[in-house]
Amino acid sequence: MGAYFDDKDLAHFGDLKEHAPELWEMFEKYYGEAFQPGLLTKREKVLIGFAVSQSSQCPYCIDSYTQQALEQGLTMKHLGEAMHATASLKAGIALAHALPAHNIDKKVSM
Amino acid sequence: MSGPAALRVVPGGQAPNRFAARLAEGPGELRADVVNTLQVNVGKRCNQACRHCHVDASPTRTEVMPDDVVEACLDVLARDPDIETLDITGGAPEMHPRFRHLVTRARELGRRVLVRHNLTIQAEEGHGDLPQFFVEHGCEVVCSLPHYTAEATDRQRGRGVYEASIAGLRALNAVGYGRGEGLVLDLVANPVGAFLPPAQEDLERDTRDYLESRHGVVFDHLFTITNMPISRFAQWLDRAGLYDQYMDRIEQAYNPATVPALMCRTLVSISWDGRVFDCDFNQMLDMETGEGTAPLTVHGLDTKALANRLIQTAEHCFGCTAGAGSSCGGAIT
Numbered sequence: 001m002g003a004y005f006d007d008k009d010l011a012h013f014g015d016l017k018e019h020a021p022e023l024w025e026m027f028e029k030y031y032g033e034a035f036q037p038g039l040l041t042k043r044e045k046v047l048i049g050f051a052v053s054q055s056s057q058c059p060y061c062i063d064s065y066t067q068q069a070l071e072q073g074l075t076m077k078h079l080g081e082a083m084h085a086t087a088s089l090k091a092g093i094a095l096a097h098a099l100p101a102h103n104i105d106k107k108v109s110m
Numbered sequence: 111m112s113g114p115a116a117l118r119v120v121p122g123g124q125a126p127n128r129f130a131a132r133l134a135e136g137p138g139e140l141r142a143d144v145v146n147t148l149q150v151n152v153g154k155r156c157n158q159a160c161r162h163c164h165v166d167a168s169p170t171r172t173e174v175m176p177d178d179v180v181e182a183c184l185d186v187l188a189r190d191p192d193i194e195t196l197d198i199t200g201g202a203p204e205m206h207p208r209f210r211h212l213v214t215r216a217r218e219l220g221r222r223v224l225v226r227h228n229l230t231i232q233a234e235e236g237h238g239d240l241p242q243f244f245v246e247h248g249c250e251v252v253c254s255l256p257h258y259t260a261e262a263t264d265r266q267r268g269r270g271v272y273e274a275s276i277a278g279l280r281a282l283n284a285v286g287y288g289r290g291e292g293l294v295l296d297l298v299a300n301p302v303g304a305f306l307p308p309a310q311e312d313l314e315r316d317t318r319d320y321l322e323s324r325h326g327v328v329f330d331h332l333f334t335i336t337n338m339p340i341s342r343f344a345q346w347l348d349r350a351g352l353y354d355q356y357m358d359r360i361e362q363a364y365n366p367a368t369v370p371a372l373m374c375r376t377l378v379s380i381s382w383d384g385r386v387f388d389c390d391f392n393q394m395l396d397m398e399t400g401e402g403t404a405p406l407t408v409h410g411l412d413t414k415a416l417a418n419r420l421i422q423t424a425e426h427c428f429g430c431t432a433g434a435g436s437s438c439g440g441a442i443t
Contacts, residue, residue, distance in 0.1 A: 070301070072308045072309075073313045075302075
């Protein structure tokens with residue numbers, strides 16, 4: 001193994017099926033159905049996928065969802081807005097997790 | 111064999127190839143219907159040199175259709191009433207010295223004339239009156255605009271092209287094009303990279319909203335076209351190390367439902383030097399119409415005899431059958 005993450009791995013994602021085929025098939029069906037257009041369009045769901053990929057720091061998913069976004073007619077201008085929306089929310093989440101510090105200080109300090 | 115060179119090694123007839131193999135699985139052979147469109151590529155001269163161009167067109171190209179070939183194309187129209195449409199392409203077809211003659215005569219013959227127009231040619235000396243010329247001759251204008259944003263369009267077609275294209279669209283709107291009043295102004299969008307186009311109706315909606323709100327530009331329809339892995343685009347794919355990946359992408363997206371409506375079934379394509387092809391893409395690959403017979407020319411061409419012919423295919427044909435399909439009139443399914 002040359003590297004933990006390799007872009008060629010993406011094509012072999014389905015190899016994981018061999019370890020638990022029934023569970024894998026359930027996952028595939030769930031994943032496939034969840035990304036079908038419904039009240040949300042395909043493009044909106046692809047953007048959710050892109051944001052989750054970035055937020056979860058998954059290089060495979062970032063690769064896949066960037067290409068899917070381009071095939072939805074989006075450009076890096078659109079993804080630029082999406083990545084900053086994601087990053088700013090992550091920043092807000094990090095700050096929100098600092099609230100206990102504020103609360104504890106209020107509790108224990110004079 | 112992989113890489114762009116593989117596409118250029120094509121013997122006559124429907125040679126065995128991956129596309130022919132998929133075609134055999136469904137729906138079978140690819141045969142022409144009655145020819146109803148004469149597509150004429152008047153030459154490779156263009157005021158632009160776009161990175162995706164399957165014609166390899168540029169300002170330095172010298173291939174220009176001679177007068178006798180122009181007249182032979184008009185003779186074909188005069189002889190065959192089944193040919194309803196003359197589709198003029200290039201290069202920038204308006205740069206051809208006999209372009210206006212070709213349009214005028216075809217209209218006098220009662221044919222629908224469709225001009226593939228790059229918009230920026232209007233800014234070149236001697237072409238500023240093109241919108242008025244198109245109006246006077248009732249041409250349908252099909253304009254290239256890869257994407258509604260400036261950065262994407264300029265990346266593919268060159269810096270400043272977007273701004274000049276918007277100016278060209280405004281000039282067409284000013285004389286009545288794209289307003290739903292009979293003067294048809296359509297846009298053609300193609301991906302700015304090695305991926306498939308989006309759903310045509312989605313991109314049409316987004317483009318309409320963007321161009322109207324930002325630029326006050328209106329149009330009739332938007333067609334999505336898949337980039338063809340030949341000529342300049344194939345060379346770019348090769349340099350970027352993306353050729354095999356792109357070929358896999360368009361092959362995996364093969365959709366047999368697109369085959370009955372492929373443009374090659376109802377079109378015949380004439381090259382600047384008068385040779386006959388099943389489509390403009392085959393023309394660029396020198397894959398002439400015919401099954402091992404002597405090459406056809408437009409001089410005295412019997413277009414009725416071309417009905418039911420076998421279409422020449424190779425792997426690039428996956429570009430027209432991928433996903434929703436692709437043709438000069440956009441998505442197929």
